[in-house]
Amino acid sequence: MKTLLVAEYREGALLNATYELVAFAEKLGAESAMFLVGSDTALPKYDGTLYLADVAQAGEFNPAVHKQLLLDVIAKEQPELIVFSHSSYGWDLAPRVALALNAAQISEVVDVAGNTFVVPACNAKLRRDLQSKTAQTVVTLQGGAFGLSAEPSGTPKVEKIETATASPLEFGGYEAVEKGGVDLTKAEIIVSAGRGIGKAENLEMISQLAEALGGEYGASRPVVDAEWAEHNRQIGTTGQTVSPKLYVACGISGAIQHLAGMKKSEFIIAINTDKDAPIGEVADVLAVADLKELVPALTERIQKL
Amino acid sequence: MESKFKVNTEGKWYDNVDLAWRMNEYDEFAVEQAVQVKDQVGEADVTVLSIGIDKVKETMKKALAMGCDRGVHVNDDASYAKDPFEIASIIAAFARDKGFDLIFTGMQSQDRGSAQVGVLVAEMLGLPSVSTIVDFAFDNGQITAKRELEGGLRAIIKTQAPALLTCQLGLNTPRYPTLPNIMKAKKKELLTLEVATLLQDGARQETVKMYVPEKKGGGLVLEGDVGAIADQLVQILKEKTGVLA
Numbered sequence: 001m002k003t004l005l006v007a008e009y010r011e012g013a014l015l016n017a018t019y020e021l022v023a024f025a026e027k028l029g030a031e032s033a034m035f036l037v038g039s040d041t042a043l044p045k046y047d048g049t050l051y052l053a054d055v056a057q058a059g060e061f062n063p064a065v066h067k068q069l070l071l072d073v074i075a076k077e078q079p080e081l082i083v084f085s086h087s088s089y090g091w092d093l094a095p096r097v098a099l100a101l102n103a104a105q106i107s108e109v110v111d112v113a114g115n116t117f118v119v120p121a122c123n124a125k126l127r128r129d130l131q132s133k134t135a136q137t138v139v140t141l142q143g144g145a146f147g148l149s150a151e152p153s154g155t156p157k158v159e160k161i162e163t164a165t166a167s168p169l170e171f172g173g174y175e176a177v178e179k180g181g182v183d184l185t186k187a188e189i190i191v192s193a194g195r196g197i198g199k200a201e202n203l204e205m206i207s208q209l210a211e212a213l214g215g216e217y218g219a220s221r222p223v224v225d226a227e228w229a230e231h232n233r234q235i236g237t238t239g240q241t242v243s244p245k246l247y248v249a250c251g252i253s254g255a256i257q258h259l260a261g262m263k264k265s266e267f268i269i270a271i272n273t274d275k276d277a278p279i280g281e282v283a284d285v286l287a288v289a290d291l292k293e294l295v296p297a298l299t300e301r302i303q304k305l
Numbered sequence: 306m307e308s309k310f311k312v313n314t315e316g317k318w319y320d321n322v323d324l325a326w327r328m329n330e331y332d333e334f335a336v337e338q339a340v341q342v343k344d345q346v347g348e349a350d351v352t353v354l355s356i357g358i359d360k361v362k363e364t365m366k367k368a369l370a371m372g373c374d375r376g377v378h379v380n381d382d383a384s385y386a387k388d389p390f391e392i393a394s395i396i397a398a399f400a401r402d403k404g405f406d407l408i409f410t411g412m413q414s415q416d417r418g419s420a421q422v423g424v425l426v427a428e429m430l431g432l433p434s435v436s437t438i439v440d441f442a443f444d445n446g447q448i449t450a451k452r453e454l455e456g457g458l459r460a461i462i463k464t465q466a467p468a469l470l471t472c473q474l475g476l477n478t479p480r481y482p483t484l485p486n487i488m489k490a491k492k493k494e495l496l497t498l499e500v501a502t503l504l505q506d507g508a509r510q511e512t513v514k515m516y517v518p519e520k521k522g523g524g525l526v527l528e529g530d531v532g533a534i535a536d537q538l539v540q541i542l543k544e545k546t547g548v549l550a
Contacts (some may be wrong), residue, residue, distance in 0.1 A: 010454070061452075061460050073430050086420075088454045092436045095389075095424040104509035105389065107419040116513060122416050127347055129513040146427060168468075169435035172461035189548055225475035237455050246548045267546045269526075269538065280524060285541055287447070287527045287534050297535040305539075305549060 001030040004079040009038035023146040041152040061171045067096045068165040088142035095204040098138040110145040170256030189215025189246045196251020200228040205295045212302040236261035250291045254279030317512045318385045328364045331411025332481040334472040340372035357384040369490035370482030381500035388508040393425035398503040412471040423471035434469040435462045
């Protein structure tokens with residue numbers, strides 16, 4: 001089995017998720033080569049062939065150009081599997097490559113056994129086992145699903161590549177969503193509100209519990225999207241990644257994007273009416289209760305201590 | 306999409322029985338964005354398309370009540386068994402000769418979550434596409450969109466219509482249909498096409514089985530009286546964490 005691993009580079013740095021692709025190939029016991037639009041000043045620690053396009057020419061985000069560069073390498077290497085991260089870069093580029101190759105694409109793989117790929121379904125409440133029916137297959141890997149057995153090491157054998165493809169998209173740079181104010185990455189105690197709080201007014205009881213515990217309050221994506229909390233309070237893939245001593249998840253079902261942002265917390269308490277909510281997978285304690293009753297009751301007891 | 310999913314007897318998809326049906330959450334943002342563009346430019350005609358069993362017409366009626374002009378229901382009792390390539394092929398076959406200036410899709414579905422279909426449709430039609438947008442501006446054919454990246458970062462992308470955009474949560478605030486608009490929607494055109502007229506290709510992947518994942522977490526579960534749970538939690542905070550010290 002031969003694989004091509006599509007590494008990622010952003011704002012002048014190689015992304016660590018690249019090493020999860022290496023771990024995936026390792027788990028499969030597969031041969032690999034790597035593809036990167038990046039720079040020879042930030043090479044991955046990797047023993048193998050690295051097809052490297054210069055980011056100064058190909059751009060950090062330029063799907064038409066990156067697709068053509070990849071198709072050239074695939075034509076040469078003939079990999080059976082082309083492996084991306086299931087990230088904003090990967091899920092955008094992978095279908096473009098899959099269609100050009102007449103290949104199946106299997107998205108958000110969390111596990112693999114032989115030719116069977118395991119993917120989540122229905123907001124991670126169910127799983128599916130999928131098999132490809134095409135000679136080549138494109139896969140995207142869920143972040144954190146595959147980890148390296150050892151620290152990354154090695155020096156790649158670099159082969160420079162380039163293309164003269166035109167792009168219908170113009171990249172106008174990055175912008176950061178307003179930061180400022182609270183820095184949750186430094187908080188030792190975080191009490192977080194999810195969709196289960198039901199309405200904006202109930203954020204108050206979450207912030208009161210946070211205050212009683214001497215911590216900060218955070219929020220899941222739906223709460224920020226509904227404008228019940230500021231973006232700088234958002235925890236998860238598209239917000240902050242935190243690892244406090246104590247994380248209390250109130251009314252958060254535990255979408256994978258949220259779990260990715262908080263599962264390294266030292267101690268996790270979840271308050272949820274649904275005993276089967278995925279947050280239970282990472283919680284040390286799951287309190288099955290209505291947060292609107294339990295949170296004030298808990299706050300009152302802590303204030304009296 | 307409500308929480309109580311059961312795997313069907315075939316073992317490859319979930320059972321439709323006892324589920325509350327609603328529009329795919331990401332698609333609500335797509336419908337809203339299309340209607341906002343129509344409000345902005347005035348002379349626009351918005352078609353909403355959905356593939357599936359007869360029940361998806363209910364969802365399309367909501368889109369019509371939100372402001373779409375016509376609905377196209379691609380009738381398919383087996384849409385649940387189709388892969389992203391087949392679903393995209395159906396949409397592309399419908400759209401190919403229609404000359405749409407803009408196509409909006411959800412960035413993914415809540416059940417499959419492949420995040421492939423929108424981008425595939427654009428590639429099949431030879432259109433530029435921007436995925437995962439959280440901001441969209443349209444000025445006389447010029448598109449400026451912002452893609453959501455990881456870690457609180459956005460990428461600004463410019464392109465020209467015709468183009469396809471896949472919509473992320475939070476792109477806009479989807480409107481609630483008003484009663485007069487729900488009444489008006491009943492009179493709007495709702496065309497039904499049979500899937501066989503649009504789909505020629507076969508699937509590129511197959512589902513071997515669907516199942517409930519094994520519980521990995523060995524955490525303590527507290528149930529029962531709220532006061533008693535609160536007492537237990539205080540005790541746990543004292544014993545297992547240093548935060549009440």
